[in-house]
Structures are given as structure tokens and as C-alpha cells.
Amino acid sequence: MAHEAQPEQHYHDPSNVTNPEHASHHIVTPAQYAMVFAALLTGTALTVVAANIDLGVFNPIIALGIASTKAVIVMLFFMHVKYQSHLIKTTVASGFFMFLVLVTMTLSDYISRAWGLW
């Protein structure tokens, strides 16, 4: 009897994730992917050029900076993090934060082992 009262207008089908009327699901277009692709190739060229210039202590910093920029671009667009819910965004961020915590703790161990002996 419930379905008899159901009007046909305002049709919304939450079980169909690729339905175009589904606002919460964002479909990234090929043009956007092409821009991301071009940005990644540019980053690759840039990092090779930068590595061939003697920048002293800045060589590794720039190489890792460009690598991280590329990684963030891949995650935001290719991996759709930009269009995901807060749950997914927080999950991704917490993973990298946890990794940095572990690196910091392990490094502080190695740095402090011979403390005062040099």
C-alpha cells in the first residue's frame, strides 16, 4: 500500500551510484584527467632538470618536494580524495600523520643514541 501512495516524480535512486542525477558522486572528466597527466609529466621533467643542477643541500629537498607535490596531485584527482567524504579524507591524512610520527620517533632514537659522545 505504501507503493500505491508513491508519486513518480522526485525520482531518486540511491542504490545507483553512476546515475547522472546523483549529486554526491563526482565523476572526474577525461579533460581534467588530461590536465593532471600533463602536470605529472611536467613535474617529472622538472625534477630531472633540477637534479642536474648543483643546488647543494637543496637538491634532495627539491627532489622530494616535487615528488610529494606529484603524490598529492595523484591522490587528490586520480584517487578522488578531493571529492570524497570527510571520513575518507581524515583516513588518508591520519595515515600520513602516523607515518611522520613513527619517522620522528625512530629518528630521535638514532640521533640521541650517541648523545654527548662526539
Added chain:
Amino acid sequence: MDSTIANPQVGHDTAEQEHEHVFVPQHRHHFATEEQQREAGSFGMWLFLLTEIMFFGGLFFAYLLYRNWYYDAFVAASNTCSVPLGAANTAILITSGFFMALAMWAAEVRKKKTLVITLICTMLFGFAFLGIKTVEYHEKWVEHHIPGASFDVSEFVNPAAYGLHAQPLAPDAAQKTQLFFFLYFAMTGMHALHMIIGLGILFWLLYRAQRGDFTAGYVAPIENFALYWHFVDIIWVYLFALFYLVNLHPLAH
């Protein structure tokens, strides 16, 4: 499949009556909507990728530490890696990732033919990457740069004899180049293993894609595999920077 929905809320929930539900076979009954199912799937996939970050992270940390401890050996060993081959492989892997992203789009807009073609392109570039990697591994084999009994330090102790302009290393320091090559093979090898597993999964996805499984509203396997494939890309971006690039201009002591 026996996952066809028997809605547990029928007759109890007025929300159920607000809109028509069209139940699709891939929708598991323990999820209220397929949106919820999809988010749970993405969440699970990301949790898996976080364990992968921790796994590779340990290796990256080992690289960071030993590069600081045995800086000269890491510089000398690193500069035997071919930057053109590494750069070509980076571009190839990015291209593979681009086609995987296009495959995701093709599944979402339900273009079966495009999906199949883009999956094939993803695989071709994946195989090209492994091909170049094989050439590089073979080079290491020929030069006796594989850690172990047949490892040869003479190129690092006496670079002039090999026509190289690198600074010669003391024999004990030269032995530490094995640590670099150990990490090189461990990290690029684990990365390559991830690629091989990914290519295996791609064959299966391709089979199902041409059957039309992913172009009728059900994209989760394509979406979650794309996350995996892009993650493997990201790992390579860091491997390229660390193994090929950062030591081209060593610091003077």
C-alpha cells in the same frame, strides 16, 4: 548471486516509503544504500593502502638512515643508476595511471568499449615499465652490483679503471655500497611485485569488463583497483627521486 536484496526494513520504516528503491544485484543486504556500501569499500581500500604506506615507509626510513650513515657509498652506488631509464619509467608509469583514471571514467559513464581499451592500455604501459626494469636489473647483474657473494666493489674502489670520474672509495666504505643495492633491490623489487600482482588483477578485471560487469552502475572493483594502481605509482615517484636523482650532486666534505 544470492545477494539480491531482501529489505529488512520493509513495513517498518517510513523512510523506506519516501522514494523508490531499485535494488541492484551487487548491493549487499547489510548496507542501507549502495552509497554507504561504496564508501565502506573505499574506506577499507584506503585502510589497506595505509598498511602499505607503513610497509614501504619502513624501507624508506632505512634508506634515510643508511644514506646519512654511509653517504659516500650511497652517492657512488646511486650514480650507477641510469637517470634516462628511470625517467622513462616514471613517464611510462604515469601514463599507465592516466589510462587507469580514464578506465574509471569509462566505467562511470558506462562505455564498455572505452573501458576495455583503457584497461588494455593500462596493462601495456605496466608491462613496458617491467620491461625497462628488467633491462636495469640485467645491467646490475652484468656489473656485479647485486649484493651477495659475487658483489664486486672494484668499480667503487678504482673508478678511473672503469673510465669513471667518481671519487674513489676506501675498500671498507666501498663495501657499504651493498647496502644501497640491497635497498634498491628490496624497494624496487617490492614495487615490481606490486605491479605484477596488479597486472594479474588487471587480466581478471579486463575479462569481467568485456563481459559488461562494470558498465551497468557497479564500478567498485575498478575504483578500488585504481586506488591500488595509483598508490603503486606514488611509491615509484619517491623511488625515482631517491635512487636516481638526489645523489647526482653530492655535498663536498
